[in-house]
Amino acid sequence: MYYIGVDLGGTKIAAGLVTEEGKLISKKSIPTLRQRNYQEILKDMANLCLEIIKDNNLSVKDIHSIGVGSPGLPDPENGILVYNNNLNFKNVPIRAELQKYIDLPVYLENDANCAALGEAVAGAAKEFKSSITVTLGTGIGGGIILDGKIYSGSFNAGGEIGHHVIVADGEQCTCGRKGCWEVYASATALIREAKIAAIKHPESQINSLVNGDINRINAKTPFDAAQNGDKTAKEVIDNYFKYLGMGIVNMVNILQPEAVIIGGGISGQGDYLLNPLRKILDDESYGLESAKTKLKIAQLGNDAGIIGAAMLGK
Amino acid sequence: MYYIGVDLGGTKIAAGLVTEEGKLISKKSIPTLRQRNYQEILKDMANLCLEIIKDNNLSVKDIHSIGVGSPGLPDPENGILVYNNNLNFKNVPIRAELQKYIDLPVYLENDANCAALGEAVAGAAKEFKSSITVTLGTGIGGGIILDGKIYSGSFNAGGEIGHHVIVADGEQCTCGRKGCWEVYASATALIREAKIAAIKHPESQINSLVNGDINRINAKTPFDAAQNGDKTAKEVIDNYFKYLGMGIVNMVNILQPEAVIIGGGISGQGDYLLNPLRKILDDESYGLESAKTKLKIAQLGNDAGIIGAAMLGK
Numbered sequence: 001m002y003y004i005g006v007d008l009g010g011t012k013i014a015a016g017l018v019t020e021e022g023k024l025i026s027k028k029s030i031p032t033l034r035q036r037n038y039q040e041i042l043k044d045m046a047n048l049c050l051e052i053i054k055d056n057n058l059s060v061k062d063i064h065s066i067g068v069g070s071p072g073l074p075d076p077e078n079g080i081l082v083y084n085n086n087l088n089f090k091n092v093p094i095r096a097e098l099q100k101y102i103d104l105p106v107y108l109e110n111d112a113n114c115a116a117l118g119e120a121v122a123g124a125a126k127e128f129k130s131s132i133t134v135t136l137g138t139g140i141g142g143g144i145i146l147d148g149k150i151y152s153g154s155f156n157a158g159g160e161i162g163h164h165v166i167v168a169d170g171e172q173c174t175c176g177r178k179g180c181w182e183v184y185a186s187a188t189a190l191i192r193e194a195k196i197a198a199i200k201h202p203e204s205q206i207n208s209l210v211n212g213d214i215n216r217i218n219a220k221t222p223f224d225a226a227q228n229g230d231k232t233a234k235e236v237i238d239n240y241f242k243y244l245g246m247g248i249v250n251m252v253n254i255l256q257p258e259a260v261i262i263g264g265g266i267s268g269q270g271d272y273l274l275n276p277l278r279k280i281l282d283d284e285s286y287g288l289e290s291a292k293t294k295l296k297i298a299q300l301g302n303d304a305g306i307i308g309a310a311m312l313g314k
Numbered sequence: 315m316y317y318i319g320v321d322l323g324g325t326k327i328a329a330g331l332v333t334e335e336g337k338l339i340s341k342k343s344i345p346t347l348r349q350r351n352y353q354e355i356l357k358d359m360a361n362l363c364l365e366i367i368k369d370n371n372l373s374v375k376d377i378h379s380i381g382v383g384s385p386g387l388p389d390p391e392n393g394i395l396v397y398n399n400n401l402n403f404k405n406v407p408i409r410a411e412l413q414k415y416i417d418l419p420v421y422l423e424n425d426a427n428c429a430a431l432g433e434a435v436a437g438a439a440k441e442f443k444s445s446i447t448v449t450l451g452t453g454i455g456g457g458i459i460l461d462g463k464i465y466s467g468s469f470n471a472g473g474e475i476g477h478h479v480i481v482a483d484g485e486q487c488t489c490g491r492k493g494c495w496e497v498y499a500s501a502t503a504l505i506r507e508a509k510i511a512a513i514k515h516p517e518s519q520i521n522s523l524v525n526g527d528i529n530r531i532n533a534k535t536p537f538d539a540a541q542n543g544d545k546t547a548k549e550v551i552d553n554y555f556k557y558l559g560m561g562i563v564n565m566v567n568i569l570q571p572e573a574v575i576i577g578g579g580i581s582g583q584g585d586y587l588l589n590p591l592r593k594i595l596d597d598e599s600y601g602l603e604s605a606k607t608k609l610k611i612a613q614l615g616n617d618a619g620i621i622g623a624a625m626l627g628k
Contacts, residue, residue: 153570157603164564168481177598250478256467284491289471
């Protein structure tokens with residue numbers, strides 16, 4: 001049996017054929033064209049799934065189920081997307097709509113939860129029963145896996161780990177609160193702090209690496225400069241590690257998962273990122289036990305969402 | 315069938331006879347006399363259990379199991395108390411030792427987890443499948459119940475919700491970190507802030523209520539003064555609510571339980587405490603769903619630990 005996983009994004013819809021072991025063997029994507037109504041978007045999604053089946057010389061009866069990961073709030077029980085602000089979706093019957101075109105079970109979950117499940121089934125968290133996947137991007141995405149399953153709280157909207165306050169009365173967050181973790185430890189936060197440092201310290205390599213155009217600073221720039229020995233960049237990075245580590249230790253003290261998996265572009269820094277975080281976790285986690293939690297880099301990149309969505313039906 | 319629950323404290327050992335429904339029908343306690351070795355302490359504990367059985371005209375065969383709640387780190391699988399710093403216990407075989415005197419199954423858990431289970435089985439969280447019990451005392455104790463069961467993390471030491479940082483670089487916590495929730499929202503924190511305010515504002519009722527002896531200020535003092543209209547006390551209390559609410563919203567955003575139960579002496583304030591916390595949760599929790607989490611006052615007081623310990627075997 002094979003599984004189909006779909007990642008419903010604001011720009012594109014990506015779908016893939018996945019084995020029982022969580023191996024992605026074929027994938028394909030189409031533009032979302034999000035101005036359209038949901039019927040058109042979901043008809044395209046169904047056709048994309050059917051194409052993938054055909055491309056792989058399979059038929060619908062070789063497929064166990066389709067899983068869809070989407071931002072926003074899912075109602076997994078009823079297969080309804082309660083809201084997805086990106087697509088302007090409100091109470092969209094994903095399951096019923098897809099089943100107009102394909103006679104298969106359809107599962108639905110939040111995309112960050114799917115990414116965490118993907119890593120848990122076939123990626124960095126494969127060997128662990130419980131894990132938290134922390135994705136560092138525009139914000140901080142989080143997915144909690146307990147006993148091999150997605151934990152999404154009582155109302156399907158838990159796991160919003162980016163929105164826990166670590167700096168009381170701190171910087172404004174998009175969620176309305178002040179001082180949320182993601183305001184200090186997302187990729188966006190790192191870029192913001194690198195820009196501020198670049199302006200304050202014109203001699204810093206953060207500037208020379210972008211030929212003085214601070215708008216070209218990305219999350220990699222301060223890491224590159226720091227690794228070249230730039231003092232200003234090193235300070236920016238150390239400060240970033242401090243806040244990132246603070247939230248990770250918070251998660252570990254509360255949930256004590258077997259592993260915390262770090263994803264998103266910044267995770268490309270590998271051990272340069274993991275080693276200081278490991279030290280913070282060893283120094284600061286509560287009691288002797290929490291330091292047993294492993295820290296690892298995510299392995300599946302953008303495929304995690306497709307694989308996790310596919311595995312919803314498993 | 316009946317169940318016996320034991321609360322192993324630093325000062326006293328309290329045990330009780332509990333029905334299948336979680337009703338405490340008889341309890342008794344003895345001093346711990348913690349300077350003794352564990353064999354003597356546990357012999358006394360066993361005798362206390364036997365006495366309770368006898369007092370109620372029951373015999374050992376009427377008892378399903380004994381559950382023991384203790385501070386520190388339990389190894390529930392093996393019935394071993396890995397450590398309990400209060401009693402200077404290290405790898406103490408609670409189960410094996412009690413079974414020398416009573417032939418019954420023996421269960422072991424952390425005392426804060428037992429209190430949360432007690433509230434979940436027979437107290438304020440009875441109607442909810444998932445809940446977090448937050449006990450405001452010297453520190454902040456926490457117990458997480460998911461799907462009716464204690465969630466204690468991968469290494470039996472999770473749920474340390476008091477030790478998540480809400481004020482980066484804030485006040486020193488006993489755990490080694492800075493700015494933990496319990497440094498701002500425990501009863502100790504409230505008393506500390508009330509004392510500071512009393513010194514700064516000699517005219518405040520906080521002073522007159524204790525006849526000018528600030529060492530007599532307890533957690534109730536600022537509440538009493540605020541309810542009498544004292545401005546300084548009102549500020550202390552509002553500030554306390556702010557930090558208490560901040561951590562509660564953090565927990566809800568991450569775990570989204572059906573209910574958060576507030577225990578400890580301060581919870582005696584009832585709606586005066588719940589109403590402002592409810593407003594903070596409504597205003598600040600992430601998305602529309604998290605505001606569905608109920609906030610309630612704990613119902614079982616100190617009995618929660620005994621009842622929860624008893625229910626470990628259920």
